[in-house]
Ligand code: GCO
């Protein structure tokens with residue numbers, strides 16, 4: 162449906178927009194500078210995002226419970242956080258573990274050369290799974306931010322086997338607890354210095370089918386991560402959708418060939434963002450539209466909320482453009498004219514062997530993609 166009226170692009174919980182506590186909570190620290198914003202408490206984040214029309218928040222264990230908190234401190238924090246969720250109707254659909262901040266993970270977590278670190282990473286993840294499930298999460302993201310720092314130390318095959326053992330162990334834990342939880346593996350090609358094992362969504366998909374319980378594991382593709390590798394994000398997401406493996410998605414903005422920028426969704430490459438929204442909406446994907454991005458370092462708190470509101474608004478504007486694209490007679494006419502015959506996929510080999518093709522016609526035809534693309538651009542630029 163195309164939207165009209167003055168609240169046309171106002172987000173609502175049914176739109177399934179979520180933010181990480183770490184995204185709006187990002188204080189603006191970067192490799193060259195200190196934080197520029199004071200920390201925001203998880204409760205303030207929940208209340209403000211609810212006001213803006215989000216569906217929920219996602220979190221790493223330590224976004225909510227600081228490392229080293231005692232059991233009673235943990236329980237108090239969780240109780241107060243749950244109260245904020247109940248007061249606002251906000252949900253926690255996804256949870257994850259911080260396996261990258263602690264210096265213990267300097268050689269990775271599931272692929273650290275030190276088996277004690279690998280065991281500690283699993284112990285931390287079991288506790289974080291319990292926390293996520295307690296908050297209602299049904300998706301658990303695994304992102305290996307520090308897996309793969311240097312090749313001198315280990316055979317990558319060994320590291321991948323450790324990685325596999327870890328995910329298998331976690332699946333076994335979830336089964337033993339009878340949790341309603343699925344894993345979503347998030348690929349990223351590299352950090353500023355280190356490479357990361359399983360660098361793209363395609364690598365993750367191949368890896369999943371080597372696990373003990375592939376049915377419990379899907380992917381969490383991130384726009385910025387595929388773009389960093391110079392890839393077309395929609396193609397990665399389409400492959401995941403087709404395989405029934407799109408369990409979650411991280412939306413943001415990113416220029417090709419840079420380290421991750423985590424820009425506001427659609428603020429870079431709006432055309433790519435449009436085709437992504439088109440893919441998700443045409444597929445009627447029912448999952449969460451999660452924004453894994455943060456405000457410019459120039460911003461104060463009000464700029465952070467402008468960033469959050471803008472992320473959702475841009476998605477809804479693009480969704481409206483998708484409806485216009487799908488209803489545009491000229492665009493639809495061009496699409497309808499594309500195919501000139503029947504597919505050979507199922508015809509008997511003998512029939513295909515004897516088919517006569519008008520090769521002169523096939524060789525000389527034009528596809529009118531210039532017109533189609535220009536019409537798409539005019540629609541996006543607001544003159545159509
Ligand atoms: C990054 C990642 C993270 C993960 C998050 C959830 O580049 O820093 O995208 O933001 O998504 O840790 O696992």
Ligand code: MN
Pocket residue numbers: 349383385386421423453
């Ligand atoms: Mn990222």
Ligand code: MN
Pocket residue numbers: 347383411453
């Ligand atoms: Mn991410």
